[in-house]
Amino acid sequence: MRYDALVIGGGVNGLTAAAYLGRAGKRVLLAERRAALGGLCVTEEFHPGFCANTCVDDAGWLPPEIATDLGLAALGYAPTFAAQSLTIPIAGAAPIVITPDMRATADAIRPHSAHDAAKWREFCALIARLCGFMESLYGVRAPAVESTAPADLLAMLGLGRKLRGLGRRGMIDVIRTMPMPVADLLDEWFEHEALKGALSTAGVLNVQHGPQSGGTALVFLHNHIGLPVGHIGGRRVSRGGVGSVSTVLQAAVRNAGGEIRTGAEVVRIRVKDDRVTGVALASGEEIDVPIVVSGLDPRRTFTTLLDAGDFDPEFLHAIDCIRLRGPQVRVHMALAELPRFTSGATQWSDAALRGAITIAPSMSYVEKAYDAAKHGRIAERPWLHASIPTLDDPSMASSGGHVLSVQAQYAPYRLRVGWTPERRAAFADTVIQMLEEHAPGLSGLVLHREVLAPPDIESRFGATEGSLLHGELTLDQFLFARPVASNARYAAPVDGLWLCGSGTHPGAGTAGASGRLAAKEIVARK
């Protein structure tokens, strides 16, 4: 056999897993269906001369161990990233811009609510404390709570000690906050509706839940892992787009001796006597290999690449029950020139324009948008994040002009009436019209627009139900229950088959953390 291991899917986690396996001396092949690597973390030209981060804007927190282990710095990876702020439009006033500078943020909030401004620093400290604990959860494989194996007990003990290290109040905060609705969390701290509305979007990003759903505080924390203290609602921005992370990892795979093939779609994982024997490609080529590592989402891996007969029905049922439910639509616009965002007569500051412009005027606004999705409808008034990446990175529009990229929720994968081109267009119209309220004349600047609804993300990127997270990151699909309880340790119930995608612990929003932990398990197994 030419290879020791084959990784399916060249997303961030697949690349990371391949690089780690290569460094461990495995002859590894990575097979990517598409022409481009990066999976959901890709920057693509959507109109001649205009590029956008097609699916996600932020590759997520890259655990520092990965950068060290894979020598990413030498490959051009800069661990200090540019930070995109959160811009909150306020009716009749300049927007509030939330930056890591807590004093400046508090000053920006103060004219609207002295109460909230006074609470800001303390709130940021709380989030930083809780995220610090979550980082330690994310650095190790999921603790097996029910296991009595010494290694697991030790790991649990280690986490227990970390938890204790937070002190009594800190422990209470962790235990109490995770299952909370983000609406309750924000209500405990703040009073200003627009502030709470905008912040609450970080608790429902990419999940089909509203701010009043239990567990959305966990999503909120998850989305702040690795961000600087005070950078509430912020995102990492990579020069050259989100795809640049994949480019660095790709080089790491090659450095580690790994081979990468694009345009190589795995259509079947061959199994014989409960053991993986190889894969079949769409081209008809068969590759014999004893270890197959899937970076695809668990549903796709088990229901399309494998034969149901190879698995216990109870396991397959659990896979079927994973909640994926992509709720988000992306709208990318190529603009002839920079739109003028204004509040009344005053033009927005440059800093405000560079932020993620968040239209979510209150938590009940966000909740109402969610109600629509819950009932299988598109939100009439979605909440949205809009950013203009070309302000920081002119290379995104190489021949001039600007790009405006929007994420909007909610538009459910399972739309009762079904997705049609007209419904996509109507949704984009709504988004543009909502932005036009802040940027008069915007629609006249749009040269071209691309709309990606959840089914498009599924068909183009293979993410089932258009879930950018490969499964909602909620408490019941978290830690030892990700992707399914009793199979949270990357090994599939067939020898030689492993999962490494963001459907496994710790999951989406962390760049490569799942890939790293999966590779470590694989290497440890031999």
Place this chain on the structure above:
Amino acid sequence: MTVHRYDAIVIGGGHNGLVNAAYLARAGKKVVVLERRHLVGGAAVTEEIFPGFKYSVFSYVVSLLRPEIIRDLDLPRHGLEILPLESTITPMPNGDYLGGWADHDITRREIYRHSKRDADAYDEYNKLMHHMAMAVKPLLAMVPPDPTSLAPSDLKGMLKFAGMFRSLSTRHFHALYKLMTMSAGDFLDEWYETDVLKATKSASGIIGTFMGPRTPGSAYVLLHHYMGEIDGAFRAWGFAKGGTGAISESIASAAREHGAEIRLNAAVSRIITKGGRAIGVALEDGDEFHAPVVVTSLDPKRSFLVLTEEKDLPADFVEDVKRYKIRGSSGKVNLALSELPDFTCLPGRGPHHRGAISISPTMEYVETAYDDAKYGNFSRQPYMDIVLPSMIDPDMAPPGKHVMSIFVQYAPSNITGGWDATKRDAFGDAVVDAVARFAPNFKSSILHRQVLTPADIESITGLTDGNIFQGELALHQLFFLRPAPGWAKFRTPLKGLYQCGAATHPGGGIMGAGGRLAALEILKDTSLPFAARVPR
């Protein structure tokens, strides 16, 4: 001003207060229960609202009452008699219905009529839920250990707690984890395909909470309602003969027999403190009662923000109490009927009249009812749990006539603009209309109608926001976090002041567990030599 001296004072004569007093009295303490109203029971009372028609005005069914309490206090001898509720039917908009009967096989056949797959799943599901409830039940009789504490009793408690989970199979552990974290709707989706079945089952996950069946956290409430038993029959719900007030009366009778004194029309206006200790209470009429032990069965907002002065309590505790979510979500409509409702799906008089009628035709229906409440309105088409107590206990209504109890969700306590008489009537009309859809003779059979909004429930019983559980059974308000982190062991930051209501572990329903556990903790503290008698 008169000063009365006791060993212990219990504020509030609801079932938890009464249970607490009974246990304390049984241990030889001189106890007085101070009840604001003219009758005991709190939210478990029977009242003759209209001449000849008796109602379990608020709480109307029972299942969760702890068997050890029934045993310890010998409640049957004091008049407690539980009559089983035999069925649940859910009328459907297409004229069909879904029935659940006392007989497992009949229910299975009934589900089979709707879905073969679900009939198969039904057996497995019941087995699982039985296991789950059995696994969690010991918690009901346990003082929740504090995982943040290193005190030996807490470490021991945590070990016991961990041991309980370890004794579960991996499969059951994961199922329990799902129940703790998921929405009832999502959990049921994993089992069933019949919408009306899921809607009816998921309703147990929303009762008393401000959640919809799709809100994560509601699966735990579903489990909470599975933990009952009547005469050892698991997951059975029933009526008390004479209404739920008869339960309270039986506990009161047991308490009196053990020497407790119960004073009615005795409204406590404040808790008296001295040197950082609670030493008694003052009544609205100025009389004072002094005792080294004061137990409040009221909800924490009332106990700590109204009856206690903020300066007597630590600031972080006050903050935690303010953060504690109560949010009333349910209303109650009590009717006097000239005849039985004639349901289109099951015409004529039948066994279904002896059970519950659930107005939960689809998941969408129940979820939409919740949507209304989220934005400050009552549900235009509410979820309802209907029973006809006079069919089981004929003494509740004059011969030939009936009483109907309708538990309704949602009726938010924070309705936009506040509750008033007009809104109350409109709410009552919405309820009547929603029932009439399924029983055409219903409207004309109504002789009297009592509509209770959360505001009414609050003003009559004193429950803040009219919340029937004294605070939501949400994961972040359970176990060692109920009602406030670190104060889940029935004690309070004020020495000598204890709590025993539904806001304490393990929560609401006519369970009595809080009252009993609090009494046992108090006895632990007071049986120690005085020097060591410092709570916590």
